[in-house]
Amino acid sequence: MTNRVEFMSAPSNWPLPKSSIRYLIPKPMIEQLELNVVSRGLFPLAFGYYENAHNHAIKRLEHTDHLLIFCCAGKGTISSPHYNQTIMENDILMIPKGITHHYKADSKDPWSIYWVHMDGHLFMQFMDIIGLNKSQLKIQILNPIQIKNEFEQLMETRHQGYQLNSFILAANILKKILSLLTMQLPALHVTPQKDFNLITFNAFLEENITKQLSLDEMASYMGLSKFHFAKKFQTTTGISPVKYFLEIKIQHACGLLDRSSKPIKDVAAVLGYDDPYYFSRLFKNVMGLSPKQYRLSRHGH
Template sequence: MLRKNFGFRYAEPTDALMAIRTIGWESTASAVYRWNGRSRGDRFVMFQYTLSGEGHLVSGGKHYRIPKHHGFFVTVPDNHEYYYSPDSNSPWEFIFLTAAGRHVEGYWNDIVAKTGPVVSFKPNAQPIAMLWEMMENAQTKTGLDKYELSVRLYEWIVACLRALDGRPDAGRTVPEPVTAALKFMETQYHRFLTLEQIAAEAGMSKYHFCRLFVKHTGVTPIHHLTKIRIEEASRLLRQTRQPVAAVAAASGFDNSSYFGKVFRKLMGASPQQFRDSTGDIPDHHILID
Protein backbone atom coordinates (compact mmCIF):
# COMPACT_ATOMS: atom_id res chain seq x y z
CA MET A 1 0.00 0.00 0.00
CA LEU A 2 1.28 3.48 -0.88
CA ARG A 3 1.92 6.04 1.82
CA LYS A 4 -0.91 8.54 1.28
CA ASN A 5 -3.95 10.22 2.82
CA PHE A 6 -7.62 9.85 1.95
CA GLY A 7 -10.33 12.44 2.56
CA PHE A 8 -14.06 11.64 2.64
CA ARG A 9 -16.65 14.18 1.50
CA TYR A 10 -20.38 13.59 1.84
CA ALA A 11 -23.03 14.95 -0.52
CA GLU A 12 -25.62 15.06 2.28
CA PRO A 13 -25.37 16.01 5.99
CA THR A 14 -23.91 13.21 8.13
CA ASP A 15 -24.17 14.69 11.62
CA ALA A 16 -26.54 11.94 12.74
CA LEU A 17 -23.92 9.36 11.73
CA MET A 18 -20.34 8.70 12.74
CA ALA A 19 -18.42 10.14 9.79
CA ILE A 20 -14.80 9.39 8.92
CA ARG A 21 -13.22 12.60 7.62
CA THR A 22 -9.67 11.52 6.79
CA ILE A 23 -7.44 8.51 7.17
CA GLY A 24 -3.81 8.25 6.18
CA TRP A 25 -0.19 7.22 6.50
CA GLU A 26 2.50 9.89 6.76
CA SER A 27 6.11 10.51 7.72
CA THR A 28 7.71 13.79 8.75
CA ALA A 29 11.14 15.00 9.76
CA SER A 30 10.27 18.69 9.61
CA ALA A 31 10.39 21.04 12.57
CA VAL A 32 7.44 22.93 11.08
CA TYR A 33 5.19 19.91 11.68
CA ARG A 34 3.28 21.33 14.64
CA TRP A 35 -0.49 21.40 15.15
CA ASN A 36 -2.26 23.48 17.79
CA GLY A 37 -5.69 22.27 18.85
CA ARG A 38 -7.04 25.78 19.40
CA SER A 39 -6.17 27.20 15.97
CA ARG A 40 -7.56 24.74 13.43
CA GLY A 41 -10.96 26.34 12.85
CA ASP A 42 -13.04 23.18 12.71
CA ARG A 43 -14.56 20.55 15.02
CA PHE A 44 -13.49 16.92 14.84
CA VAL A 45 -11.67 14.15 16.73
CA MET A 46 -8.35 12.50 15.91
CA PHE A 47 -6.31 9.38 16.64
CA GLN A 48 -2.65 9.17 15.57
CA TYR A 49 -0.43 6.09 16.01
CA THR A 50 3.36 5.93 15.72
CA LEU A 51 4.87 3.31 13.42
CA SER A 52 8.49 4.42 13.85
CA GLY A 53 10.40 7.34 15.33
CA GLU A 54 8.49 9.44 17.82
CA GLY A 55 6.36 12.53 18.18
CA HIS A 56 5.36 14.72 21.09
CA LEU A 57 2.03 15.82 22.57
CA VAL A 58 1.32 18.57 25.07
CA SER A 59 -2.21 18.23 26.47
CA GLY A 60 -3.70 19.83 29.55
CA GLY A 61 -0.29 21.26 30.46
CA LYS A 62 1.39 17.83 30.40
CA HIS A 63 4.06 16.65 27.97
CA TYR A 64 3.87 13.14 26.47
CA ARG A 65 6.28 11.28 24.21
CA ILE A 66 4.55 9.31 21.43
CA PRO A 67 7.08 6.55 20.65
CA LYS A 68 6.66 3.48 18.44
CA HIS A 69 3.46 1.50 19.07
CA HIS A 70 1.85 4.38 20.96
CA GLY A 71 -0.96 6.66 19.83
CA PHE A 72 -3.01 9.57 21.11
CA PHE A 73 -6.64 10.67 21.12
CA VAL A 74 -7.48 14.39 20.87
CA THR A 75 -10.50 16.54 20.07
CA VAL A 76 -10.41 19.78 18.11
CA PRO A 77 -10.77 22.47 19.29
CA ASP A 78 -9.05 21.76 22.61
CA ASN A 79 -6.00 22.72 24.64
CA HIS A 80 -3.31 20.55 23.05
CA GLU A 81 -0.42 20.65 20.61
CA TYR A 82 1.40 17.79 18.89
CA TYR A 83 4.62 18.10 16.95
CA TYR A 84 7.83 16.59 15.62
CA SER A 85 11.01 17.55 17.46
CA PRO A 86 14.09 18.41 15.35
CA ASP A 87 16.16 16.74 18.09
CA SER A 88 14.75 13.35 17.08
CA ASN A 89 17.16 10.93 15.44
CA SER A 90 14.71 9.63 12.84
CA PRO A 91 11.50 10.69 11.06
CA TRP A 92 8.15 10.33 12.78
CA GLU A 93 6.09 7.82 10.79
CA PHE A 94 2.44 7.38 11.74
CA ILE A 95 -1.06 6.46 10.68
CA PHE A 96 -4.06 8.56 11.65
CA LEU A 97 -7.83 8.89 11.53
CA THR A 98 -10.07 11.92 11.97
CA ALA A 99 -13.84 11.75 12.43
CA ALA A 100 -16.90 13.83 13.24
CA GLY A 101 -20.57 13.38 14.06
CA ARG A 102 -22.72 14.09 17.07
CA HIS A 103 -22.05 10.71 18.73
CA VAL A 104 -18.29 10.49 18.18
CA GLU A 105 -16.85 13.05 20.56
CA GLY A 106 -18.36 11.43 23.64
CA TYR A 107 -16.51 8.19 22.92
CA TRP A 108 -13.20 10.06 22.50
CA ASN A 109 -13.73 11.86 25.80
CA ASP A 110 -14.61 8.60 27.51
CA ILE A 111 -11.38 6.97 26.31
CA VAL A 112 -9.27 9.93 27.45
CA ALA A 113 -11.04 9.99 30.83
CA LYS A 114 -10.18 6.31 31.35
CA THR A 115 -6.63 6.15 30.00
CA GLY A 116 -5.35 9.66 29.42
CA PRO A 117 -4.71 10.92 25.87
CA VAL A 118 -1.86 8.48 25.12
CA VAL A 119 -2.42 4.74 24.66
CA SER A 120 -0.27 1.76 23.74
CA PHE A 121 -1.40 -0.73 21.08
CA LYS A 122 0.63 -3.63 19.75
CA PRO A 123 1.07 -3.46 15.96
CA ASN A 124 -1.17 -6.52 15.53
CA ALA A 125 -3.91 -5.19 17.86
CA GLN A 126 -7.35 -5.10 16.31
CA PRO A 127 -7.69 -1.27 16.26
CA ILE A 128 -4.46 -0.97 14.26
CA ALA A 129 -5.34 -3.84 11.94
CA MET A 130 -8.70 -2.19 11.29
CA LEU A 131 -7.04 1.14 10.44
CA TRP A 132 -4.90 -0.58 7.80
CA GLU A 133 -7.99 -2.34 6.45
CA MET A 134 -9.92 0.93 6.20
CA MET A 135 -7.03 2.55 4.33
CA GLU A 136 -6.86 -0.38 1.93
CA ASN A 137 -10.61 -0.07 1.32
CA ALA A 138 -10.19 3.66 0.63
CA GLN A 139 -7.39 2.93 -1.84
CA THR A 140 -9.48 0.34 -3.69
CA LYS A 141 -12.62 2.49 -3.36
CA THR A 142 -14.65 -0.23 -1.68
CA GLY A 143 -17.11 0.16 1.20
CA LEU A 144 -17.41 3.94 0.78
CA ASP A 145 -21.16 4.19 1.45
CA LYS A 146 -21.67 6.71 4.27
CA TYR A 147 -23.63 4.21 6.36
CA GLU A 148 -20.98 1.55 5.90
CA LEU A 149 -18.28 4.03 6.91
CA SER A 150 -20.30 4.97 9.99
CA VAL A 151 -20.56 1.34 11.06
CA ARG A 152 -16.86 0.73 10.40
CA LEU A 153 -15.98 3.71 12.60
CA TYR A 154 -18.25 2.43 15.37
CA GLU A 155 -16.62 -1.02 15.09
CA TRP A 156 -13.21 0.62 15.38
CA ILE A 157 -14.22 2.55 18.51
CA VAL A 158 -15.56 -0.66 20.09
CA ALA A 159 -12.28 -2.42 19.21
CA CYS A 160 -10.35 0.37 20.95
CA LEU A 161 -12.52 0.14 24.06
CA ARG A 162 -12.15 -3.64 24.17
CA ALA A 163 -8.39 -3.50 23.74
CA LEU A 164 -7.98 -0.80 26.38
CA ASP A 165 -10.19 -2.73 28.81
CA GLY A 166 -8.16 -5.89 28.21
CA ARG A 167 -11.21 -7.90 27.18
CA PRO A 168 -10.33 -11.51 26.24
CA ASP A 169 -12.11 -11.34 22.90
CA ALA A 170 -10.65 -7.97 21.91
CA GLY A 171 -9.74 -8.13 18.27
CA ARG A 172 -12.63 -10.36 17.28
CA THR A 173 -14.34 -9.10 14.16
CA VAL A 174 -17.84 -7.76 14.76
CA PRO A 175 -20.19 -10.11 12.86
CA GLU A 176 -22.51 -8.88 10.12
CA PRO A 177 -25.75 -9.28 12.15
CA VAL A 178 -24.38 -6.89 14.80
CA THR A 179 -23.14 -4.33 12.25
CA ALA A 180 -26.53 -4.48 10.50
CA ALA A 181 -28.30 -3.82 13.81
CA LEU A 182 -25.93 -0.94 14.67
CA LYS A 183 -26.57 0.67 11.30
CA PHE A 184 -30.32 0.21 11.72
CA MET A 185 -30.38 1.81 15.17
CA GLU A 186 -28.09 4.72 14.19
CA THR A 187 -30.40 5.68 11.33
CA GLN A 188 -33.83 4.68 12.66
CA TYR A 189 -33.63 5.61 16.38
CA HIS A 190 -36.41 8.21 15.91
CA ARG A 191 -38.93 5.46 15.09
CA PHE A 192 -40.71 3.18 17.55
CA LEU A 193 -38.46 0.10 17.52
CA THR A 194 -38.89 -3.21 19.30
CA LEU A 195 -36.24 -5.77 20.06
CA GLU A 196 -37.97 -8.08 17.59
CA GLN A 197 -37.63 -5.49 14.81
CA ILE A 198 -33.94 -4.93 15.52
CA ALA A 199 -33.28 -8.67 15.63
CA ALA A 200 -35.21 -9.13 12.37
CA GLU A 201 -33.00 -6.49 10.74
CA ALA A 202 -30.04 -8.59 11.88
CA GLY A 203 -31.69 -11.73 10.50
CA MET A 204 -31.76 -13.57 13.83
CA SER A 205 -34.13 -14.57 16.60
CA LYS A 206 -34.17 -12.03 19.41
CA TYR A 207 -32.68 -14.47 21.93
CA HIS A 208 -29.64 -15.43 19.85
CA PHE A 209 -29.25 -11.84 18.64
CA CYS A 210 -29.17 -10.41 22.18
CA ARG A 211 -26.42 -12.79 23.25
CA LEU A 212 -24.37 -12.00 20.13
CA PHE A 213 -24.85 -8.23 20.48
CA VAL A 214 -23.83 -8.15 24.15
CA LYS A 215 -20.81 -10.33 23.43
CA HIS A 216 -19.46 -7.93 20.82
CA THR A 217 -20.53 -4.54 22.21
CA GLY A 218 -20.74 -5.07 25.96
CA VAL A 219 -24.30 -3.69 26.19
CA THR A 220 -27.80 -4.89 25.28
CA PRO A 221 -29.41 -3.69 22.02
CA ILE A 222 -32.07 -1.71 23.91
CA HIS A 223 -29.44 -0.07 26.14
CA HIS A 224 -27.48 0.97 23.05
CA LEU A 225 -30.63 2.31 21.38
CA THR A 226 -31.52 4.26 24.52
CA LYS A 227 -28.03 5.80 24.61
CA ILE A 228 -28.42 6.98 21.01
CA ARG A 229 -31.82 8.49 21.79
CA ILE A 230 -30.72 10.28 24.96
CA GLU A 231 -27.62 11.64 23.20
CA GLU A 232 -29.88 13.00 20.45
CA ALA A 233 -32.29 14.41 23.02
CA SER A 234 -29.44 16.17 24.85
CA ARG A 235 -28.37 17.78 21.59
CA LEU A 236 -31.88 19.00 20.80
CA LEU A 237 -32.38 20.34 24.32
CA ARG A 238 -29.19 22.39 24.14
CA GLN A 239 -29.28 23.45 20.48
CA THR A 240 -33.00 24.07 19.85
CA ARG A 241 -35.96 25.55 21.68
CA GLN A 242 -38.33 22.72 20.86
CA PRO A 243 -40.71 21.81 23.70
CA VAL A 244 -39.64 18.82 25.78
CA ALA A 245 -42.50 16.74 24.37
CA ALA A 246 -41.32 17.49 20.81
CA VAL A 247 -37.74 16.57 21.75
CA ALA A 248 -38.99 13.30 23.17
CA ALA A 249 -40.87 12.46 19.97
CA ALA A 250 -37.96 13.45 17.71
CA SER A 251 -35.63 11.22 19.76
CA GLY A 252 -37.84 8.14 19.47
CA PHE A 253 -39.86 8.32 22.70
CA ASP A 254 -43.63 8.12 22.22
CA ASN A 255 -44.35 9.03 25.86
CA SER A 256 -42.89 12.27 27.25
CA SER A 257 -43.37 11.12 30.86
CA TYR A 258 -41.37 7.96 30.24
CA PHE A 259 -38.79 10.03 28.37
CA GLY A 260 -38.37 12.24 31.43
CA LYS A 261 -37.79 9.25 33.70
CA VAL A 262 -35.22 7.68 31.38
CA PHE A 263 -33.46 11.00 30.83
CA ARG A 264 -33.20 11.70 34.56
CA LYS A 265 -31.93 8.18 35.27
CA LEU A 266 -29.15 8.37 32.68
CA MET A 267 -28.26 12.06 32.87
CA GLY A 268 -28.91 12.83 36.55
CA ALA A 269 -31.22 15.73 35.73
CA SER A 270 -34.63 16.29 34.18
CA PRO A 271 -34.74 17.39 30.52
CA GLN A 272 -35.62 20.95 31.55
CA GLN A 273 -32.89 21.06 34.20
CA PHE A 274 -30.39 19.84 31.61
CA ARG A 275 -31.53 22.55 29.18
CA ASP A 276 -31.28 25.27 31.83
CA SER A 277 -27.93 24.17 33.24
CA THR A 278 -24.83 26.21 32.44
CA GLY A 279 -21.32 24.87 32.73
CA ASP A 280 -21.93 21.89 35.00
CA ILE A 281 -22.90 19.58 32.11
CA PRO A 282 -20.73 19.82 28.96
CA ASP A 283 -22.28 20.63 25.60
CA HIS A 284 -20.77 17.61 23.85
CA HIS A 285 -22.72 14.38 23.82
CA ILE A 286 -22.05 12.33 26.91
CA LEU A 287 -21.19 8.66 26.66
CA ILE A 288 -23.81 6.90 28.78
CA ASP A 289 -22.55 3.68 30.34
Protein backbone atom coordinates (compact mmCIF):
# COMPACT_ATOMS: atom_id res chain seq x y z
CA MET A 1 0.00 0.00 0.00
CA THR A 2 1.35 3.43 -0.96
CA ASN A 3 1.97 5.86 1.87
CA ARG A 4 1.00 9.00 -0.09
CA VAL A 5 -2.35 9.14 1.72
CA GLU A 6 -0.58 9.56 5.04
CA PHE A 7 1.29 12.62 3.73
CA MET A 8 -1.34 14.28 1.55
CA SER A 9 -1.27 18.07 1.38
CA ALA A 10 -3.55 19.34 4.12
CA PRO A 11 -6.35 21.78 3.32
CA SER A 12 -5.91 25.23 4.83
CA ASN A 13 -6.86 25.83 8.45
CA TRP A 14 -8.79 28.97 7.50
CA PRO A 15 -11.47 29.54 10.22
CA LEU A 16 -14.64 28.06 8.77
CA PRO A 17 -17.85 30.15 8.94
CA LYS A 18 -21.29 28.52 8.76
CA SER A 19 -21.66 29.42 5.09
CA SER A 20 -18.60 27.38 4.10
CA ILE A 21 -17.68 23.69 3.81
CA ARG A 22 -14.55 21.65 4.50
CA TYR A 23 -14.90 17.88 4.05
CA LEU A 24 -12.08 15.35 4.42
CA ILE A 25 -12.58 11.81 3.15
CA PRO A 26 -11.61 9.14 5.74
CA LYS A 27 -8.28 7.47 5.02
CA PRO A 28 -9.76 3.94 4.91
CA MET A 29 -12.14 5.15 2.18
CA ILE A 30 -9.25 6.74 0.25
CA GLU A 31 -7.40 3.42 0.33
CA GLN A 32 -10.44 1.73 -1.23
CA LEU A 33 -10.78 4.44 -3.85
CA GLU A 34 -7.13 3.90 -4.80
CA LEU A 35 -7.85 0.25 -5.52
CA ASN A 36 -11.34 0.41 -7.05
CA VAL A 37 -11.22 0.12 -10.85
CA VAL A 38 -14.00 2.72 -11.24
CA SER A 39 -12.38 5.41 -9.10
CA ARG A 40 -8.62 4.87 -9.02
CA GLY A 41 -7.92 7.04 -12.10
CA LEU A 42 -9.14 10.16 -10.29
CA PHE A 43 -10.63 10.48 -6.81
CA PRO A 44 -11.08 13.22 -4.21
CA LEU A 45 -9.16 13.37 -0.94
CA ALA A 46 -10.91 16.44 0.43
CA PHE A 47 -13.20 19.12 -0.94
CA GLY A 48 -15.07 22.20 0.14
CA TYR A 49 -16.41 25.68 -0.45
CA TYR A 50 -15.10 28.88 1.12
CA GLU A 51 -17.44 31.88 0.82
CA ASN A 52 -16.08 35.43 0.87
CA ALA A 53 -12.86 34.03 2.30
CA HIS A 54 -11.27 36.99 4.10
CA ASN A 55 -7.63 36.32 5.05
CA HIS A 56 -7.62 32.93 3.32
CA ALA A 57 -4.04 32.06 2.39
CA ILE A 58 -1.81 29.01 2.24
CA LYS A 59 1.79 28.27 1.32
CA ARG A 60 2.95 24.75 0.44
CA LEU A 61 6.61 23.93 -0.12
CA GLU A 62 5.75 20.24 -0.58
CA HIS A 63 2.55 19.58 -2.48
CA THR A 64 1.77 15.86 -2.48
CA ASP A 65 -1.61 15.77 -4.24
CA HIS A 66 -3.40 17.57 -7.08
CA LEU A 67 -5.56 20.63 -6.40
CA LEU A 68 -8.45 22.16 -8.32
CA ILE A 69 -9.85 25.59 -7.37
CA PHE A 70 -12.86 27.27 -8.98
CA CYS A 71 -13.17 30.97 -8.19
CA CYS A 72 -16.88 31.79 -8.42
CA ALA A 73 -16.68 35.33 -6.99
CA GLY A 74 -14.06 37.87 -5.94
CA LYS A 75 -10.39 37.36 -6.69
CA GLY A 76 -7.06 36.13 -5.35
CA THR A 77 -3.48 35.47 -6.42
CA ILE A 78 -1.32 32.41 -7.06
CA SER A 79 2.46 32.29 -7.17
CA SER A 80 4.83 29.40 -7.88
CA PRO A 81 8.41 29.10 -9.17
CA HIS A 82 7.09 29.19 -12.76
CA TYR A 83 3.82 31.07 -12.49
CA ASN A 84 2.35 34.23 -10.96
CA GLN A 85 -1.20 35.30 -11.73
CA THR A 86 -4.33 36.97 -10.42
CA ILE A 87 -7.26 34.58 -10.16
CA MET A 88 -10.53 36.23 -11.11
CA GLU A 89 -14.20 35.24 -11.06
CA ASN A 90 -14.90 32.22 -13.31
CA ASP A 91 -11.23 31.15 -13.34
CA ILE A 92 -10.27 27.53 -12.74
CA LEU A 93 -6.88 26.85 -11.17
CA MET A 94 -5.23 23.43 -11.50
CA ILE A 95 -2.11 22.77 -9.42
CA PRO A 96 -0.44 19.38 -9.93
CA LYS A 97 1.41 17.60 -7.16
CA GLY A 98 5.03 18.63 -6.66
CA ILE A 99 4.46 22.31 -7.48
CA THR A 100 5.53 24.64 -4.65
CA HIS A 101 2.89 27.34 -4.43
CA HIS A 102 1.40 30.18 -2.43
CA TYR A 103 -2.13 31.44 -2.97
CA LYS A 104 -4.32 33.90 -1.11
CA ALA A 105 -7.60 35.78 -1.30
CA ASP A 106 -7.55 39.45 -2.28
CA SER A 107 -7.65 41.73 0.76
CA LYS A 108 -10.34 44.04 -0.66
CA ASP A 109 -12.39 41.63 -2.77
CA PRO A 110 -11.74 38.15 -1.29
CA TRP A 111 -12.63 35.20 -3.41
CA SER A 112 -15.32 32.58 -2.94
CA ILE A 113 -13.96 29.23 -4.09
CA TYR A 114 -14.86 25.60 -4.56
CA TRP A 115 -11.80 23.41 -4.07
CA VAL A 116 -10.85 19.75 -4.34
CA HIS A 117 -7.67 17.93 -3.32
CA MET A 118 -7.41 14.75 -5.40
CA ASP A 119 -5.17 11.96 -6.61
CA GLY A 120 -5.00 9.70 -9.65
CA HIS A 121 -3.11 9.63 -12.95
CA LEU A 122 -5.99 11.14 -14.95
CA PHE A 123 -5.39 14.61 -13.49
CA MET A 124 -2.23 15.12 -15.54
CA GLN A 125 -3.90 13.71 -18.62
CA PHE A 126 -6.72 16.21 -18.25
CA MET A 127 -4.18 19.01 -17.82
CA ASP A 128 -2.52 17.94 -21.07
CA ILE A 129 -5.83 17.87 -22.94
CA ILE A 130 -6.86 21.28 -21.59
CA GLY A 131 -3.42 22.68 -22.41
CA LEU A 132 -2.22 23.55 -18.91
CA ASN A 133 1.26 23.03 -17.47
CA LYS A 134 3.46 24.33 -14.65
CA SER A 135 3.84 27.64 -16.51
CA GLN A 136 0.11 28.03 -17.15
CA LEU A 137 -2.14 26.87 -14.30
CA LYS A 138 -5.49 28.56 -14.98
CA ILE A 139 -8.25 28.87 -17.55
CA GLN A 140 -11.32 31.07 -17.64
CA ILE A 141 -14.45 29.00 -18.17
CA LEU A 142 -17.23 29.75 -20.65
CA ASN A 143 -20.12 28.23 -18.72
CA PRO A 144 -19.66 28.94 -14.99
CA ILE A 145 -23.26 28.01 -14.10
CA GLN A 146 -22.77 24.48 -15.43
CA ILE A 147 -19.48 24.06 -13.57
CA LYS A 148 -20.93 25.50 -10.36
CA ASN A 149 -23.85 23.06 -10.54
CA GLU A 150 -21.42 20.14 -10.76
CA PHE A 151 -19.46 21.40 -7.76
CA GLU A 152 -22.73 21.67 -5.83
CA GLN A 153 -23.47 18.03 -6.73
CA LEU A 154 -20.02 17.12 -5.42
CA MET A 155 -20.69 18.97 -2.15
CA GLU A 156 -23.98 17.09 -1.74
CA THR A 157 -22.25 13.69 -1.74
CA ARG A 158 -20.99 14.39 1.79
CA HIS A 159 -24.56 13.94 3.10
CA GLN A 160 -24.62 10.28 2.04
CA GLY A 161 -22.44 9.04 4.87
CA TYR A 162 -19.09 7.27 4.82
CA GLN A 163 -20.14 4.76 2.19
CA LEU A 164 -17.84 3.65 -0.62
CA ASN A 165 -20.57 4.16 -3.23
CA SER A 166 -20.99 7.81 -2.27
CA PHE A 167 -17.25 8.39 -2.67
CA ILE A 168 -17.26 6.61 -6.03
CA LEU A 169 -20.06 8.97 -7.05
CA ALA A 170 -17.91 11.90 -5.91
CA ALA A 171 -14.99 10.57 -7.97
CA ASN A 172 -17.14 10.40 -11.09
CA ILE A 173 -18.57 13.89 -10.56
CA LEU A 174 -14.97 15.06 -10.36
CA LYS A 175 -14.20 13.35 -13.67
CA LYS A 176 -17.24 15.05 -15.19
CA ILE A 177 -16.05 18.47 -14.01
CA LEU A 178 -12.65 17.94 -15.63
CA SER A 179 -14.28 16.56 -18.76
CA LEU A 180 -16.41 19.71 -18.99
CA LEU A 181 -13.25 21.78 -18.75
CA THR A 182 -11.98 20.16 -21.95
CA MET A 183 -14.92 21.90 -23.66
CA GLN A 184 -13.24 25.21 -22.79
CA LEU A 185 -10.52 24.61 -25.40
CA PRO A 186 -11.67 27.37 -27.77
CA ALA A 187 -11.19 29.90 -24.98
CA LEU A 188 -7.63 28.66 -24.47
CA HIS A 189 -6.35 28.44 -28.00
CA VAL A 190 -8.06 31.37 -29.73
CA THR A 191 -7.22 34.95 -28.87
CA PRO A 192 -10.49 36.65 -27.89
CA GLN A 193 -11.73 38.98 -30.60
CA LYS A 194 -14.36 41.68 -30.34
CA ASP A 195 -15.73 40.51 -33.68
CA PHE A 196 -16.21 36.87 -32.73
CA ASN A 197 -18.00 35.50 -29.69
CA LEU A 198 -19.02 31.84 -29.64
CA ILE A 199 -21.58 32.34 -26.86
CA THR A 200 -23.29 35.09 -28.86
CA PHE A 201 -23.26 32.92 -31.97
CA ASN A 202 -24.77 29.97 -30.07
CA ALA A 203 -27.61 32.20 -28.89
CA PHE A 204 -28.21 33.29 -32.50
CA LEU A 205 -28.40 29.65 -33.64
CA GLU A 206 -30.82 28.75 -30.85
CA GLU A 207 -33.08 31.64 -31.83
CA ASN A 208 -33.10 30.41 -35.42
CA ILE A 209 -33.30 26.67 -34.78
CA THR A 210 -36.42 26.40 -37.02
CA LYS A 211 -34.66 27.98 -40.00
CA GLN A 212 -32.15 26.91 -42.61
CA LEU A 213 -29.37 29.45 -42.13
CA SER A 214 -26.84 29.91 -44.90
CA LEU A 215 -23.15 30.59 -44.32
CA ASP A 216 -23.74 34.10 -45.66
CA GLU A 217 -26.46 34.72 -43.05
CA MET A 218 -24.27 33.45 -40.21
CA ALA A 219 -21.31 35.57 -41.31
CA SER A 220 -23.52 38.63 -41.76
CA TYR A 221 -24.88 38.29 -38.21
CA MET A 222 -21.33 38.12 -36.85
CA GLY A 223 -20.31 41.14 -38.96
CA LEU A 224 -17.60 39.24 -40.85
CA SER A 225 -16.94 38.29 -44.43
CA LYS A 226 -17.99 34.75 -45.30
CA PHE A 227 -14.37 33.63 -45.78
CA HIS A 228 -13.12 35.29 -42.57
CA PHE A 229 -16.01 33.93 -40.53
CA ALA A 230 -15.69 30.34 -41.85
CA LYS A 231 -11.93 30.30 -41.23
CA LYS A 232 -12.21 31.76 -37.73
CA PHE A 233 -15.03 29.40 -36.78
CA GLN A 234 -13.14 26.33 -38.06
CA THR A 235 -10.09 27.38 -36.04
CA THR A 236 -12.19 27.90 -32.91
CA THR A 237 -14.34 24.76 -32.95
CA GLY A 238 -12.62 22.33 -35.32
CA ILE A 239 -15.71 22.03 -37.54
CA SER A 240 -17.51 24.19 -40.10
CA PRO A 241 -20.31 26.52 -38.95
CA VAL A 242 -22.82 24.69 -41.18
CA LYS A 243 -21.98 21.34 -39.59
CA TYR A 244 -22.02 22.93 -36.13
CA PHE A 245 -25.55 24.23 -36.72
CA LEU A 246 -26.65 20.84 -38.03
CA GLU A 247 -25.39 19.13 -34.88
CA ILE A 248 -27.31 21.59 -32.70
CA LYS A 249 -30.44 20.86 -34.74
CA ILE A 250 -29.95 17.11 -34.31
CA GLN A 251 -29.56 17.59 -30.54
CA HIS A 252 -32.92 19.36 -30.53
CA ALA A 253 -34.39 16.56 -32.64
CA CYS A 254 -33.18 13.97 -30.11
CA GLY A 255 -34.87 15.92 -27.34
CA LEU A 256 -38.16 16.05 -29.25
CA LEU A 257 -37.98 12.33 -30.04
CA ASP A 258 -37.26 11.57 -26.37
CA ARG A 259 -39.87 13.84 -24.82
CA SER A 260 -42.77 13.66 -27.26
CA SER A 261 -44.67 11.32 -29.55
CA LYS A 262 -44.59 13.76 -32.47
CA PRO A 263 -44.40 12.03 -35.86
CA ILE A 264 -40.95 12.25 -37.41
CA LYS A 265 -42.25 14.51 -40.18
CA ASP A 266 -43.43 16.96 -37.50
CA VAL A 267 -40.05 16.85 -35.75
CA ALA A 268 -38.43 17.57 -39.11
CA ALA A 269 -40.82 20.48 -39.72
CA VAL A 270 -40.10 22.00 -36.30
CA LEU A 271 -36.43 22.16 -37.27
CA GLY A 272 -37.12 23.66 -40.68
CA TYR A 273 -37.01 20.56 -42.90
CA ASP A 274 -39.95 20.16 -45.32
CA ASP A 275 -38.66 16.80 -46.55
CA PRO A 276 -38.72 14.24 -43.70
CA TYR A 277 -36.63 11.79 -45.75
CA TYR A 278 -33.87 14.35 -46.18
CA PHE A 279 -34.06 15.11 -42.45
CA SER A 280 -33.81 11.38 -41.65
CA ARG A 281 -30.66 11.08 -43.77
CA LEU A 282 -29.07 14.03 -41.97
CA PHE A 283 -30.07 12.58 -38.59
CA LYS A 284 -28.55 9.19 -39.43
CA ASN A 285 -25.33 10.77 -40.70
CA VAL A 286 -24.85 12.42 -37.29
CA MET A 287 -26.30 9.83 -34.90
CA GLY A 288 -25.65 6.56 -36.77
CA LEU A 289 -29.36 5.71 -36.35
CA SER A 290 -32.46 6.84 -38.17
CA PRO A 291 -34.94 8.95 -36.14
CA LYS A 292 -37.23 5.93 -35.93
CA GLN A 293 -34.42 3.65 -34.73
CA TYR A 294 -33.34 6.28 -32.20
CA ARG A 295 -36.85 6.56 -30.76
CA LEU A 296 -37.23 2.78 -30.50
CA SER A 297 -33.81 2.26 -28.92
CA ARG A 298 -33.69 5.13 -26.44
CA HIS A 299 -34.86 3.01 -23.50
CA GLY A 300 -32.15 0.44 -24.21
CA HIS A 301 -29.22 2.82 -23.72
